[in-house]
Amino acid sequence: MSDKWIETFRTFGTILVELVVLFLVVAFLVALLQRRVGDERLQRWMAGGTLLAPIKGIVLGALTPFCSCSTLxxxxxxxxxxxxxxxxxAFLLASPLLDPIILGVVWILFGWQLMLGxxxxxFVAIILVSLLWGKLGLERYVRRVKVQAEHDGSxxxxxxxxxxxxxxxxxSFFKPLVIPLLLGVSVGAFIYGAVPESFLVSVAGPGNWLAxxxxxxxxxxLYIRTESILPIGLALSSAGMALGPVFALVIGGAGASLPELSMLSAIFKPxxxxxxxxxxxxxxVTGGIIIPML
Known part of the structure; x- marks a missing residue:
């Protein structure tokens, strides 16, 4: 077996264990938080006007810097x-994209101007997208997943x-997500191990208007933790990939991933x-186009 395939299987195992542990730990802490705060108080805090609810979702997402899968x-x-x-x-989109770690790494690698941009x-895109979801009534496509009650109101x-x-x-949160998680991590880890940086530069390098x-x-x-994909993005930029495609790659990889999409399919309809x-x-795409102009 080649070193490339060994690395792929090692990546699969590492990512799978990390996600299972992280998911269970986060779900456990969330259950304790809900029990301590109370469902009604949390619901009241999240409520608000047209703009206030998504802004609160973004703030909560920024204060809980999870990877895309552990937001679930x-x-x-x-x-x-x-x-x-x-x-x-807004929370679903903001948690992996606007946490302080990501902003700090962008600042270190690309400067504070690009970090602010x-x-x-x-921030603006997440608000617009969440409002659009509400306007289109997409809430009706949320599955009603059965969850074991964690308390009896006492x-x-x-x-x-x-x-x-x-x-x-x-x-109870984790059970319906086991098979989707296995499938998503398997494919994501394989792509991560199989796709070379030279291929990424060739299809998203300078001069390609579809980059x-x-x-x-x-x-x-291309499932990679955002803290890892940013240095990879810097390496790709040094190898010849334009700054716009680098940021598009970072946002796409951080905002969604095959493991997350597989797990989301258990609670979201297609x-x-x-x-x-x-x-x-x-x-x-919006970030990849606008950010290099700043």
């Missing part, structure tokens, strides 16, 4: 308590007594999954 337990929790759909949509463009019983039901809810949308499309199946992919592509 929080998203499922929001849906469960009846939070505004536009706020939940990236943050502003992504007051907070303390961390020790609340931990077991919170863990049960975390497992930005092509890079955005490539970024979605039309909403398609709307999510299209939205990420639009944000990625």
């Amino acid at each position: 337990p929080m998203l499922m929790g929001m849906i469960k308590v009846g939070a505004p759909f536009t706020g939940a949509a 990236y943050g502003l463009i992504t 007051p907070w019983q303390g961390l020790r007594r609340e931990s077991r039901p919170a863990w049960n809810q975390a497992k 930005v949308p092509t890079a955005a499309l490539i970024g979605i199946p 039309r909403l999954v398609a709307a999510f992919v299209l939205s990420v592509l639009v944000v990625a």
